[in-house]
Every structure is written in structure tokens, then in C-alpha cells.
Amino acid sequence: MAKFKGAIVVDTEKCKGCGLCVVACPTKVIELARDVNGKGYHYAHMANPEACIGCSSCGLVCPDTVITVYRVKAS
Amino acid sequence: MTATTEINKIISKENMVYGKTSVLLDNEMHYCPGCTHGVIHKVIAEVIDEMGIQDKTIGISPVGCSVLAYNYLDIDWQQAAHGRAPALATATSRLMPEKYVFTYQGDGDLASIGCAEIIHACNRGENIVVFFVNNAIYGMTGGQMAPTTLEGQVTATTPYGRDCAVTGFPMKITEMIAMLPGTRFVTRQSAETPGAVRKLKKVVQKAFENTREKKGLSFIEIVSTCSSGWKLSPVKSNEWMKENMFPYYPLGTLKDE
Numbered sequence: 001m002a003k004f005k006g007a008i009v010v011d012t013e014k015c016k017g018c019g020l021c022v023v024a025c026p027t028k029v030i031e032l033a034r035d036v037n038g039k040g041y042h043y044a045h046m047a048n049p050e051a052c053i054g055c056s057s058c059g060l061v062c063p064d065t066v067i068t069v070y071r072v073k074a075s
Numbered sequence: 076m077t078a079t080t081e082i083n084k085i086i087s088k089e090n091m092v093y094g095k096t097s098v099l100l101d102n103e104m105h106y107c108p109g110c111t112h113g114v115i116h117k118v119i120a121e122v123i124d125e126m127g128i129q130d131k132t133i134g135i136s137p138v139g140c141s142v143l144a145y146n147y148l149d150i151d152w153q154q155a156a157h158g159r160a161p162a163l164a165t166a167t168s169r170l171m172p173e174k175y176v177f178t179y180q181g182d183g184d185l186a187s188i189g190c191a192e193i194i195h196a197c198n199r200g201e202n203i204v205v206f207f208v209n210n211a212i213y214g215m216t217g218g219q220m221a222p223t224t225l226e227g228q229v230t231a232t233t234p235y236g237r238d239c240a241v242t243g244f245p246m247k248i249t250e251m252i253a254m255l256p257g258t259r260f261v262t263r264q265s266a267e268t269p270g271a272v273r274k275l276k277k278v279v280q281k282a283f284e285n286t287r288e289k290k291g292l293s294f295i296e297i298v299s300t301c302s303s304g305w306k307l308s309p310v311k312s313n314e315w316m317k318e319n320m321f322p323y324y325p326l327g328t329l330k331d332e
Binding site for chain 1: 112
């Protein structure tokens with residue numbers, strides 16, 4: 001059981017779907033959505049939210065700074 | 076408790092561990108998906124925010140993709156003629172020595188047309204920070220060969236791969252700069268993994284601290300990708316960079332005095 005639980009919020013309209021966060025995520029939480037945003041990009045979203053540990057790896061590598069990371073200690 | 080309500084509980088202001096800094100403006104970046112410029116802008120903005128020097132920093136933007144950097148960072152900017160950012164930074168830092176002056180240049184700007192400017196600015200040891208974004212190609216104009224293009228690399232102007240017998244060899248600018256006695260801190264970094272981004276942030280902070288202590292010129296090369304110019308996906312570009320660019324442009328600090 002992970003010590004921390006995390007969650008991310010993606011600004012989907014600004015996301016360009018580069019997929020760098022998908023590769024950077026150590027727990028394979030993020031996937032590109034099947035839907036597209038207003039610009040036609042497959043935006044990133046939490047496909048597997050239970051696994052998120054709030055490590056901020058996705059936020060660090062995101063070139064458009066669209067990811068906000070939240071983290072709490074697991075109870 | 077369902078998964079959604081649990082997530083909604085986590086998402087609150089006091090639990091935020093990573094988000095956009097206020098130095099970065101809300102404007103949407105014009106860069107292609109996965110462009111390293113975005114990461115570097117973000118790192119510079121975060122360091123400026125953490126050091127509390129937003130009102131004392133002046134950036135000099137180049138000609139190239141990053142010419143519009145003034146739309147994204149909420150600091151003072153000047154825009155230089157092609158390759159002349161170090162000259163403008165020299166004047167700015169000499170007239171306003173209390174400011175933090177940095178230039179932000181690509182490889183077409185710094186290594187090609189601005190080669191003389193940067194070498195002399197480094198030789199004079201101006202109290203500035205230079206960001207050199209090396210992606211081995213001219214990104215903005217459509218992927219032509221740059222001085223830093225690798226041997227055999229296919230670009231718009233070298234469709235059969237760069238032939239060093241005709242076009243010369245890829246220039247190792249950072250090694251050249253490190254030899255000059257005027258420079259204090261010369262390093263080569265990348266920004267493709269979370270670890271690399273953290274390292275880059277430390278280096279950027281050190282460079283701005285050097286400016287504060289009036290130590291002289293700090294030169295940071297960032298080995299970057301150009302997914303549009305290289306005609307690869309952003310993830311594949313990172314792999315290509317690791318495979319081909321890192322052996323020729325090895326990462327690490329070359330000089331730290």
C-alpha cells in the first residue's frame with residue numbers, strides 16, 4: 001500500500017496530447033483520452049486514478065504546464 | 076466511498092504539491108506538442124518565483140521559435156536582432172548591474188549567426204546567464220541544418236544526411252565556451268525526464284545566484300528535441316535524443332569556479 005495518495009487535474013483545453021506525462025508516470029496512471037479537446041488533441045487524463053501517488057513527475061515534464069498535482073497521506 | 080468522491084477530497088488547495096507558478100502567464104504556448112521550450116520556460120519561471128526576483132529580471136529573447144517567450148514569462152523582456160542577444164544583454168547588465176539579465180537562445184541563433192557575439196560576451200565575462208537550447212536543427216524555419224546538426228542527420232537542407240566533408244562538423248559550442256577564461260559556470264543539461272528537469276532547475280538557480288554574487292557569465296546548454304523538425308513523435312524524439320545526441324553532446328558540468 002502506497003504511503004501517499006495523489007490526484008492530478010489536467011487543463012484539458014490547453015493539453016496538446018504530447019504523451020510525455022504518460023511515459024513519465026511511474027505508476028501508469030495517465031493515458032491519452034479517446035476524446036479530443038477543442039484543438040483536436042487527445043488530452044491526458046487519469047485512467048487509473050487509484051494508482052496515483054502524487055509524485056509530480058507528470059507535472060515536471062509537462063511542456064505546457066497544464067497538470068496540477070495534489071497529494072495526501074494515505075489513511 | 077467511491078473512487079470519484081475520494082479523488083474530489085484529495086483535490087483541494089491545501090493538498091496541492093505541484094502547479095503552475097504565477098510567473099508563467101496564462102497564455103497558451105504556441106510551441107508544438109512536446110517541445111522542450113515549454114519545460115525550460117517553466118523551470119526558469121519557477122526559479123525566478125522561488126528566488127523572488129520577478130521584478131528584477133530582464134530576459135533577452137532571440138530570433139527563432141522562442142522569440143515569443145515574452146508572451147509566457149511575466150518579467151521584463153527585450154527582443155534582440157538575430158544572434159545579437161548577448162550584445163543586448165551586455166548593455167543591459169552594464170547599465171543596470173542590480174538586475175538579473177539572461178539571454179535565451181536557440182542553436183540557430185547562438186551557434187550560427189550569433190557565434191561571434193556569444194564568444195566575445197563570454198570572453199568579456201559579462202554578468203549574465205545564457206540559456207542555449209540545442210535541438211540540432213532550425214525549428215522555426217522548417218527544419219534546416221544547423222551548425223549543431225549531427226553527422227548523417229536528415230534535415231530539409233541535408234536530405235541525404237549531413238555530410239561533414241561538405242558542411243563541416245557539428246559544433247560543440249559549450250566545450251568552446253568552457254575554454255574561455257571569462258566564464259564561471261558552464262554546463263550541459265537536458266529536460267526529458269523528471270530527474271533531468273529537477274537537475275536543470277538546480278543548475279538554473281545556481282546560475283542566477285552567480286549573477287547575484289556578480290561572479291560572471293553562466294552558460295547553460297539544454298539538449299532538446301524538435302519533434303516537428305525531426306519528424307518524430309514527442310516520445311520518440313526523446314528516445315532519439317538519448318540515442319544520438321547524448322553521445323556527441325555529453326551531459327554534465329564542464330566548468331564551475
